[in-house]
Amino acid sequence: MMLTLFHQPLCPQSRFVRIALGEYGVIPNLADERPWERRQEFLVINPAATTPVLVEDGRPPVSHPAMIAEYLDETRGGDLGEHRLLPREMAARIEVRRLTMWFLEKFHTEVSGPLVLERVFKRHMTVKQGGGSPDIDAIRAALSNIRYHLAYIGWLARTRDWLAGPRMTYADLAAAAHLSTVDYLGDVPWNEDESAKTWYARVKSRPSFRPLLVEMHAGIAPSKTYADLDF
CATH class of the missing domain: 1.20.1050.10 (Glutathione S-transferase Yfyf (Class Pi); Chain A, domain 2)
Incomplete structure (x- = not known):
């Protein structure tokens, strides 16, 4: 199934979901969203007008980072075995x-x-x-x-x-x-x-972190330590 993540690149809540998806080996379609614009089409998906929102074909939108984490565990957690991000115990x-x-x-x-x-x-x-x-x-x-x-x-x-x-x-x-x-x-x-x-x-x-480290945002250069793995 195709997943779309409505996110803001520097939104830390969105980043959490992106990293989690990376750990599950899932590459979503990323849709940049400016929640403060309260775009009508986005409000239909999430009336709270907050990011992130995860949409998977044929299922209701999931609109809070903690809920998305639980959803991913329920739908894909078993695939990680002992490396499950939400333990069984x-x-x-x-x-x-x-x-x-x-x-x-x-x-x-x-x-x-x-x-x-x-x-x-x-x-x-x-x-x-x-x-x-x-x-x-x-x-x-x-x-x-x-x-x-x-x-x-x-x-x-x-x-x-x-x-x-x-x-x-x-x-x-x-x-x-x-x-x-x-x-x-x-x-x-x-x-x-x-x-x-x-x-x-x-x-x-x-590896799940790499996509974040290569991105530039809003005309703001990252700090010198940001992409350095040996900082």
Whole structure:
């Protein structure tokens, strides 16, 4: 079946789904969407007007990154065997879901969402759509918040093989996807936690990540560390 992913290239939630699809070996049709334009055809698919949205032929649209992750696990998880991104064991599944939501919600609200909005998206939005000059206070708060998030990632990486346990899971993909947008903008203080940096390099080196590392966005050049696998 053909899959179409409505996404924004620098939307961290969209990036999470793109990396997950890459781990499943699925190459979707990518449809760039500017959700702030509230395009009528897009609202029919997702009235919330948020990205990402995954559409598979013959099935209803799936419109939240966590729901898309669950959908992919239900439809394709068994194909990964022991490398399943959502483990079979109940305790492990709970921990993966907890950490995945930490990054999809908390990290996005406190760090990646504000930085991408203020530094990138506002450039393409009218005043009515929420555009205008960047909110410097929001940027400062996000740059402060990333430090404790990075310390938490480092602690997880030091105490486990991967963030949620012995295997790579959705938790790693969610964290890496959100960090990748901040890294593109050059706002990750990598010198503050070597364990977090080493863990990120492992995820960043995976084939599923490569399509993201070669993309340029919105006339903004990526940071020097962004595409460097040995940064």
